[in-house]
Each structure stands twice: as structure tokens, then as C-alpha cells.
Amino acid sequence: MLHDSSLLFQYVLKGTITQALLNWYGHYARKLPWRAPYGKLQDPYIVWISESMLQQTMVATVEPYFARFMTAFPTLVDLARASLDDVLRLWQGLGYYSRARNIHYTAHILLKDHEGMFPNNAQHLQELPGIGPYTAAAIASMAFGEPVVAMDANVTRVIARLFALSDRKYCAQHAQNLCPAKYPGDFNQALMDLGAQYCRAHQVVCTLCPLEMFCLAYRENQPFMYPYPKEKAEKRTRYALFFCALSGGHLLLERRPEKGLLGGLYGLPTTPWTETLQNTTPIDTPIKTVQWLLLHEITHTFTHFRLHAHILYAQVPWREKGNEERFLWVPYTQLAHYGIPTVFKKALKHDLIAKISKIQKE
Ligand code: SF4
Numbered sequence: 001m002l003h004d005s006s007l008l009f010q011y012v013l014k015g016t017i018t019q020a021l022l023n024w025y026g027h028y029a030r031k032l033p034w035r036a037p038y039g040k041l042q043d044p045y046i047v048w049i050s051e052s053m054l055q056q057t058m059v060a061t062v063e064p065y066f067a068r069f070m071t072a073f074p075t076l077v078d079l080a081r082a083s084l085d086d087v088l089r090l091w092q093g094l095g096y097y098s099r100a101r102n103i104h105y106t107a108h109i110l111l112k113d114h115e116g117m118f119p120n121n122a123q124h125l126q127e128l129p130g131i132g133p134y135t136a137a138a139i140a141s142m143a144f145g146e147p148v149v150a151m152d153a154n155v156t157r158v159i160a161r162l163f164a165l166s167d168r169k170y171c172a173q174h175a176q177n178l179c180p181a182k183y184p185g186d187f188n189q190a191l192m193d194l195g196a197q198y199c200r201a202h203q204v205v206c207t208l209c210p211l212e213m214f215c216l217a218y219r220e221n222q223p224f225m226y227p228y229p230k231e232k233a234e235k236r237t238r239y240a241l242f243f244c245a246l247s248g249g250h251l252l253l254e255r256r257p258e259k260g261l262l263g264g265l266y267g268l269p270t271t272p273w274t275e276t277l278q279n280t281t282p283i284d285t286p287i288k289t290v291q292w293l294l295l296h297e298i299t300h301t302f303t304h305f306r307l308h309a310h311i312l313y314a315q316v317p318w319r320e321k322g323n324e325e326r327f328l329w330v331p332y333t334q335l336a337h338y339g340i341p342t343v344f345k346k347a348l349k350h351d352l353i354a355k356i357s358k359i360q361k362e
Pocket residue numbers: 158161162198199204205206209210211212213215216217218223
């Protein structure tokens with residue numbers, strides 16, 4: 001819903017709205033380890049790593065990961081010189097592992113082609129792998145002071161309510177119109193804080209919001225009308241068999257192909273993840289002739305689909321070698337050194353070893 005006269009009023013007030021937001025941020029900004037003090041620019045490396053971690057992930061989850069990551073790789077050069085396995089290991093549990101692979105790859109590019117410097121504007125930042133419009137705008141505004149708005153779900157929601165916009169596609173233009181030439185990074189972070197704390201999807205605290213007196217949705221007493229909810233796509237289920245081969249205190253792991261979901265990470269060998277369960281033995285693994293027993297089943301939810309996996313177990317008499325770049329026998333005691341994604345960790349839980357010894361006794 002658009003209110004032309006009210007919108008005109010908002011534009012006349014735009015400097016006042018922006019200033020109210022910045023004043024509020026100066027007093028009440030969340031204290032986060034990756035943030036510069038009010039009015040100051042931040043190191044682009046810090047903005048990049050924190051924003052990459054924060055995509056689809058809660059602040060409280062990111063904080064310990066960010067601390068460990070910055071201790072291991074305090075500079076861009078440290079990250080570029082690290083192995084991908086070390087980077088993935090520190091990312092273990094954060095999910096969306098393509099982000100970790102991209103930041104590692106991009107660190108190499110920045111070192112090789114840009115003398116270790118970040119481009120200083122959103123347009124050129126977006127030419128780097130894994131840096132989309134949001135992250136580019138966040139780095140450009142918070143580290144270089146470029147007046148560009150970083151539109152994420154929180155910012156979109158606040159702007160939609162402030163201007164009573166039902167359609168998300170108009171929000172970026174309205175936000176950009178408010179973005180100040182001075183302190184654009186603080187402006188972006190103020191909107192992020194409002195969206196995360198007071199102007200939430202299903203809960204608002206308008207009385208504490210610095211935009212209350214300007215907010216059209218508040219005036220209508222209809223904050224939840226804006227923006228229209230997105231239609232949720234139905235998640236499909238895929239099926240797979242996971243093969244848990246054990247031999248003399250070792251577990252067989254497979255390094256997944258670089259391209260695709262969980263690329264480059266170690267997990268259990270699996271059948272392809274398909275929409276019907278294919279009851280096949282593992283293809284290409286060094287294990288061919290053992291009898292597999294069903295241990296348990298798990299369901300794991302990814303962004304766009306659900307995976308239902310049957311976990312099969314076999315005790316293998318000796319550790320046959322296969323393609324050594326792909327398959328690896330890892331002692332149980334060293335499993336923690338591999339960046340094993342949550343779906344495989346889930347498969348390996350349920351007191352796996354106890355179940356196995358029980359099966360062996362029967
Ligand atoms: S006044 Fe209420 S609805 Fe409007 S932006 Fe603030 S918290 Fe959101």
C-alpha cells in the first residue's frame with residue numbers, strides 16, 4: 001500500500017529521519033566484536049569475514065566462530081596462506097560451506113591481483129567470488145564510507161514498515177534515499193539493529209523505536225501488514241544411504257567433490273541424494289564385499305530440501321585402499337581434525353560405537 005501524501009512528507013523529513021536513526025545508534029548500538037566505534041570506519045577484512053559468517057546465521061552463533069577465526073587468521077595474508085582444510089575446519093558447524101571456500105579463494109585473488117587490498121567500492125567488490133550486493137555494500141559503507149545501503153531481510157522489513165510498502169522491491173530505493181553521505185556504515189548498522197531488536201518479523205517494540213514518530217505502519221497500527229509475507233516453497237525430501245565402514249579403530253571418510261553441496265568437506269561415503277531411495281551399495285568406494293547392517297535413520301534440513309538418510313554399518317576386516325585423494329581411513333581419535341559437516345555428525349551420533357559393539361555381540 002502506498003500513501004503518496006505521507007511519502008512526500010517522509011521525503012521532506014528524510015534528513016530528520018536519518019539523523020534520528022544515527023543519534024539512536026550512537027547511544028544504543030549493539031556492542032559486537034566486529035564493529036567499529038560510532039563514527040569510525042572498520043577494517044574491510046573484519047567486515048568481510050563477519051558479514052560472510054552472519055549470512056543466514058544468528059549473531060550469538062557467529063560470535064565464537066568469529067573469535068576463533070580471527071585468532072587463527074588475523075589478516076588477509078594469513079587467510080590466503082592457510083590451507084582450505086584449516087579454513088573449513090574452523091567453519092565446521094556454521095553451515096553453508098561454500099562461503100568458507102569462497103573467502104579462501106577470494107583471499108588468494110586479493111593477494112595475487114590486488115596487492116592484498118580490497119576494492120573500495122561496492123561495484124568492484126561484487127566482482128570478487130562470493131561477494132554479492134549485500135556484502136559488497138556492507139564492506140563499502142562500513143570500511144570505505146561509500147553511501148550504499150546493505151539490504152538484508154531486517155533492513156527490508158524496517159523500511160517496508162517505515163514507508164508502509166507492501167512490495168519488497170521498492171524498499172531498496174527508499175532506503176538508498178535515506179542513506180547519508182556521512183556515516184553510511186553506521187546508518188546501515190542502525191537499520192540492522194532495529195530490525196534485529198525492535199522491528200522483528202513477529203514482534204515489534206515501537207515505543208522504543210527511534211522511527212516511531214515517522215513510521216507509517218505504526219500510524220496505521222498495522223506493522224505486521226508490511227511487507228507482504230513471502231510464499232514459502234514446499235521443501236522436498238531427498239533420500240540417501242550413508243555408509244559407515246569401520247576397521248581397526250578407523251572410519252572411512254570420503255572427501256566430497258569440490259563443486260556442489262558440502263564441496264571439499266569430509267563425510268561418510270553416500271549414494272547420490274535423490275528423490276527416491278536407491279538401494280545400492282556404495283559406488284567407487286574401496287569397500288565392495290561386506291554385509292551392511294542398518295544402524296539408524298536421520299533427517300536433516302538444508303535450505304532448499306530435507307535429506308532422509310539410512311545409516312548403514314559394516315565392520316571391514318582390513319583397510320582396503322581406493323582412490324587416496326578421495327577416500328581416507330581416519331582413526332576415531334582424529335575425527336575432530338576434519339571439517340565434518342553437521343549432517344554427517346548427526347549420522348555418527350546416536351551412540352554409534354556402543355550400537356556397533358552390541359551388533360557384534362549378537
Ligand atoms: S515504529 Fe514499530 S513498526 Fe515502525 S519501524 Fe519502528 S518498530 Fe518497526
